[in-house]
Amino acid sequence: MYPQHPQLPGQQPQEKHARLHTFWGKGFSKALKSKVCIIGCGSLGSSTALAMAKIGIPKLTLVDRDFVEPENLATQQYTEPQIGLPKAIALSIEAKKASPYIEVHEMVEDFNTENAEQIISSHDLVIDGTDNFETRLIINETCVKLAIPYVFGSVIKNQGMAALFDDKICMQCVFRNPPRRPETCDISGVSSEAVSTAASLQVSEAMKCLTGGKKSGQLLSFNLSINDFTVSKMKQNPQCRVCKQRQFSRLEDKQKRATVLCGRNSVQILPEKAVDVKALEEKIKKTDSGSGIELLNSNMFLLRFRKKPYTFNLFNNGRCIIQGTNDESKAKSLYSRYIGN
């Protein structure tokens, strides 16, 4: 059964779906009933989301805490007019343009231990678009706990990896001691070719899982600089504390209020109580120019203002990304001084 095109009622199935059906076999009908969650809408997440939309996956959830910045345009699927929009919103617009008949649920949220289970539950598959191992291990614990397959992906410079994890082999089995401060795209940079290669591998693993129930077992890695493509066999760790002992220690950790965003000279602060963002905007507009507080721009999702050398990016729910510092306590005190709680 194919979804209806809203502007072209009665037109089904689309020709491309008929072709994909031949390619993927009977399992494609199952994929066309699935619900996929993509966590992180940066370089990998924005590429995998558009690919899944174009394939026709009928329900996509896009989760991202950030907004589009000019430096994202080179490797992420955003356009200049979208600068300043939350990435989840901008990507949802692009996904619906690519496939107007699918449902896209956008979540402008920080994915963390408090909301992980609520965000991931009710999906058939999770795709990793994040840029750090700590968040990936939280996704991994949640997916093992809820028995939902997870397609991991990572990319740095000209290299990348992808793998499908499930209750037979989980990320903790394979990456037992992830680096505390691993390289990130923000520090080391990433090539758009590596992004599209890793994203294609993720989409391919995701589709094999959705159409045929493919199980975990292979880690795919590549280095485009030396044309190296490697398939490694993964094994379950018989002592794995996540998938064997079912201990979910990361999920049980209380969420920190302040988080340094690695490589970006920024700190994210979660609110302690509700913030009236509109009232704050009005207050800033009336503020004397001698105060040094400058309103940069605002839209229905985000208010941006500056008090040199800091820039405040305040989302509707009170979450704020403060640019200009890597110091969590400094950021917390800036938040209470200029936002109020």
Ligand SMILES: [Zn+2]
């Ligand atoms: Zn495991």
